[in-house]
Amino acid sequence: MKYLLLFLVLVAFIARSQEQVEKCGTHIEEAKLWAENPELEAAYMEMRNIAATQNVTKGNQVYSIPIVFHVVHEYGDENISDEQIYRQLEILNEDFRKLNSDTVDIVPEFKGKATDAKIEFVLATVDNYGNCTNGITRHFSSETTIGDDYSKINQWPRSRYLNVWTVKSMEGGTAGYAFYPSSVEGNNRFRDGIIIRHNYIGDIGTSNATNARALTHEIGHYLGLAHLWGPTNEPGLAGNCAVDDGIADTPNTIGWTACNLAGTTCNNELDNVQNFMEYSYCSNMYTADQVSFIRNILEQEVSQRSNLWTQENLDISIPSGAICDPIADFHANRLLVCQGDQVQFKNFSWRLSGNNPSYTWSFQDGNASDLNAENPTVTFTSPGWKDVTLTVVDNGVTNTIVKEDFIRITTDWPLFGGVHQFDFENNPDYWIIQNPQGLEQEWAVKNDVGKNGGGGIFLNMTTPYQDPIIFSPAYFFNMRRGGSKHSFVTPSMDFSYMTNIGVSFDWACATDASELSQITEKLVIYSSKDCGKTWQQRKVISGTDLVNNGSGWASFRPNQGTTLWDNESFTLPSIGNHVQFKFEYTGSDNSNNIAIDNINISGTLSTEGFQKEDNLSIYPNPTNQADGWDIKYDPSQWGGAKLQLTDMSGRVISSSELPTNQSEYNIKPAANATQGVYILKVVNGEKVVQNKLILK
Ligand SMILES: [Ca+2]
Ligand SMILES: [Ca+2]
Ligand SMILES: [Ca+2]
Ligand SMILES: [Ca+2]
Ligand SMILES: [Zn+2]
Structure with missing residues (x-):
């Protein structure tokens, strides 16, 4: 009895942990796209019929496909190593050549069907601009926490490369997704490629052996394969027996989320649970008809798949021989600190040989623990913006990066004391506006956006994007105003000897949203007593409370027409010396612009003198x-x-x-x-x- 109980508990535990395994998002994303573009379903069926019936006699042709990994990161664990990606390449090239060692585990009924796809993936050696590359490129972007089509930044030409973007997280716990080639023609071409979480790349570093086959699965979609249970639905539903994957030698199934090797679901015929296009997490094979299908896709012009493996493309995208120069890069644990605070700098240089590279740092007004350390600790000795430089020498090749105004050092004495009104007149330059990712939209003090026509501080979320060139970086920023954060920080203030402290401000804000549910923009005000090391939330204004000027503006700007200003205030406890406020705006995809004026500090000043x-x-x-x-x-x-x-x-x-x-x-x-x-x-x-x- 005791053993039986233990067994039941164990089964329950395994079942639960499998539910938590993230799934491929292809069927969800395809369903969304097909709903907006109903013609895509017919396009898919047409492509599928050709690929399933075409008879290309290239039995021994090995297709080589150049591949590029775009590592989208915020200098965290998601900035995965080259080695982790190299391991993923090895796994792909085993799976698509039937060299994977776990083919021995294939159940007898399917052993004879497992087939070598004769497809190989080669990391690009020349990039889209003709420069040397190791097939891995890195982007510092908060898109890494969003992970959808608009996170597919800097797509390389899909006629030449398979683009893979790796990100930190994706909506709904999705592990990754890819569209069918038939879905990403024309204006959807920017969606082409695979986006996948970093912990599903390879079997080392942030990933593991269980997750390591996800990219094999996604490339199946990229080459037109549906899930084994059918094109657009969820696995495990009884109705899935009525739809098929269009592949003759994969038995009809309702689909699996667990590795039940004895599973039969539709025709009293054993299901191919170990197929790469299942969710069973014990996948190890493609069938002969699937292989024929994806090889036929590579012969079709659909989304330029037939150009990928041409000798002309291989000659320009993966010529051999070159070793690329290193690229110096770094980041720090904080970008806003007090004078005298310790800052941890970290080397993030990439394309290094691993051959004892040397580092030389330079800090404006900073004392470093060791200017040749890989990751030095630094204290800055004067207030203001500071430049930081890192030079890396690797195999005799030097690369230097200069980050101007990289870090802001707050004065160790307050710039303002007690009661004060910040009216943004005369263009004061003590506002701290940091934009390390170089977003196109940022706060700026302007002399004509304030209440009553004077100065104010303004965040322009729209005007750079009047008719941006399609698929340009500006276009992508425009499509994704949502979730982006834009903040400014006040100078340091002294509230000692002060009681009844109040903070108030005026604002005017507009939106492009036409439905209430779309108005998700918000403004949050925080205070800090340690130069931004920790922030305490003081006030939130969001949704319709925030957008007091409604919608319908091309690009809202106060004082051009009737502007409605509101005033909001909050109180502070006796908070002492060295206080800074942060005003942080979070956009929605329909954000328009916002202005703030008259940040007013009120209170009762004690006239108590020296004791x-x-x-x-x-x-x-x-x-x-x-x-x-x-x-x-x-x-x-x-x-x-x-x-x-x-x-x-x-x-x-x-x-x-x-x-x-x-x-x-x-x-x-x-x-x-x-x-x-x-x-x-x-x-x-x-x-x-x-x-x-x-x-x-
Ligand atoms: Ca089915
Ligand atoms: Ca089938
Ligand atoms: Ca500077
Ligand atoms: Ca003003
Ligand atoms: Zn899938």
């Missing part, structure tokens, strides 16, 4: 411009502290530092300083004290 235990004193106060103020201090406590003189609107009008080697320091207001009340702040890390100063 006795602060060991600071000021004399004389009030003073005049000629004498200034004399500050006496304990250097062991305040040496090196920042002094900030702010006016009553919160603007910092002068900054200096208390010397470490003396105990007295004089500050003078500027000759043109207006008479009145000022606040002097002394900032030493988290410790802030202040005193009210009066200029006569």
Whole structure:
């Protein structure tokens, strides 16, 4: 009894883990495409009939197909190694030559049907521009977390290469998908190729032996094969006995999601559960008729398949001999840090020989643990934008990458204190706008997009894309405004000595959406006290609350016609020194533009002065411009502290530092300083004290 229970638990566990295995998305994507383009079903049937009945007598012809892998990544695990892709190539070339060792596991009924497809895949050696390549190219893009047709960036000509894109994740847990050649003619040609998750590539690195045959399956679709149970439906449904895959020697089946080698579903005939076009995860064979089918597809002009293997193409796409130069690349764990924070830089150079490459880094105003380390740790010694350079030398060949303004170092003293209104007038340049992926849309301060016609900050999601060239990068960006994030960060502020803190702002926003369900754009405001290491959410405005100017604009711009502005506010707890806000807009595919103005910090400023235990004193106060103020201090406590003189609107009008080697320091207001009340702040890390100063 005990053993039986254990057995049942084990069966249940296996069944559940198989349900969690991600599936091929081809039937879902084809169904969507066929719904929009009903003629594609007839096109598929026509292609299939030709491929199933054509009699090409090229029995010994081995078809070579150039292949390129586009690794789409955000510098995470999904940026898979060349070695992992090389392993995938070996697996493909075993599976399509019937050299895979698991053919010994094929059940006797199908052993005789398993057939060598005589197709080989060769990594491209010359790219679409005529440059050297190892058949692997890499793109830094958040498309890696979306993984659909608009993530197929930089397609190489499909007449010359099989394009494969590897990504981090895909909608609905899909492992990958490919369209039939009949579905990607004409305006659908940008959809051609295979998109697949990185952990289904090869059997090493981020993948494993169970996942390693997914690409063999997807290439089946790419060459026109349907799933064994039929062209467009789900596996396992009784109705699947009424539809067929169009292949004579694959028994009619309802399809499998488990490896039941004794399964018979439609005609009391054993199913070919081990077929590569099943979901059984024990696939190891193509049948003779499937092989005949895909070889016939390679003889058809449909989606230019018949050009792939021509000698003319092989001569220009996979000539042998060249070894390509290395490509230097790097990233860091943070792109926005405090002065003095440790930043971990990481080498991501590619096309290296593995032959002890050398690295030389250069950091503007940065101290590195070791300028020749592969992955150095760096602290930056002054605020502002910093350039970073990496030179890699591999087999005597040098490659250098310079990333200008790669990282932003926040001042270690606040630029604004207390109550302040940011009105975006006079084009201030202290807003932090980072765009490491080089998206076409980004926030920018403009002098004519604000409330009442003045300055504001503006995100233009539309105008670069008025009639973009079809399939150009601008076209792709235009098709995918959805999910893209665009943010700006405020300068650092000091809220110590302040209570009842409130933040408010004005905004005007439009959409292109015509249905409520399409309005998914949102604006989220965060605060940080550690230069962006951690962010706390403070306010969310989304959907129809956000798009206060509705739809119907070609390219919405405030002050061109009637503009509706709304104001939103939120309160903050006593939060102290060194606070930054991030305004992050997330687009929908129907996003139009948004403007923000008048970020207003309100609150009650304490007028409390220095305390006795602060060991600071000021004399004389009030003073005049000629004498200034004399500050006496304990250097062991305040040496090196920042002094900030702010006016009553919160603007910092002068900054200096208390010397470490003396105990007295004089500050003078500027000759043109207006008479009145000022606040002097002394900032030493988290410790802030202040005193009210009066200029006569
Ligand atoms: Ca069937
Ligand atoms: Ca069949
Ligand atoms: Ca610079
Ligand atoms: Ca303004
Ligand atoms: Zn599939």
